[in-house]
Amino acid sequence: MDDLDARLIDLFAVEPRIGVLEASRRLGVARGTVQARLDKLESTGVITGWGPDLSPDALGFPVMAFLTLQIRQAVADPGAWRGGHHAVAAHLAEIPEVLEAFTITGDGDMWVRVVARSNADLQRVIDLVLTDPAIDRSTTVIALASQIPHRVLPLARSASG
CATH class of the missing domain: 1.10.10.10 (Winged helix-like DNA-binding domain superfamily/Winged helix DNA-binding domain)
Known part of the structure; x- marks a missing residue:
């Protein structure tokens, strides 16, 4: 660049x-x-x-949360349940309230950004996420306010010089 x-x-x-x-x-x-x-x-x-860039808040989803998932690893036996990051990601992709998912290092295996209509609706979204049997455990934190929204433009500006 x-x-x-x-x-x-x-x-x-x-x-x-x-x-x-x-x-x-x-x-x-x-x-x-x-x-x-x-x-x-x-x-x-x-x-x-x-x-266009869309606002989940303006679409009626003002609650944002981050889920940290612990995932069972895939089983080689064809008759066994599915597992692993790719299978969980495919499951998450079917849930409209899931905005992003990342494989991570640290205390969890996957980090998921979700939105919901309310705190009560957030429980519904979490329950949908947890229907995948490959997910052993999850923790959730709710975002209170956005301090710096997703951005890449400052990075592009610095990459050219």
Whole structure:
């Protein structure tokens, strides 16, 4: 990534509807250069999408929590229950309130960010998560306030220089 890539990312992050032609005018480069850079940033996985950022709170899910899961490891016997991180991740992907899941080091095996409509609804979401027999145990912490929302733009700005 160079300075032009960083300026291009910054411009589209601030004004996602700007368009390639206007971006080329503002950056002082050819339209083809902007399009080629955007194509390269997409093909290399730097830009992962162009969709709108959604607010779970505005969608009616103001409660956010983080679950730490302890997972039984997979069993090789085909007649036995399934297990392991990939199977649990597939289970979690079926639950709409699960926003993210990460395999982690430390006291747990997987960290899961979930949302719910209320604290009572959070119990329903946790119960859904725990229906997978590969999950041995879980702990939950509820987020009280967001201090720094998910962001990558400052990282992109620092990566170019």
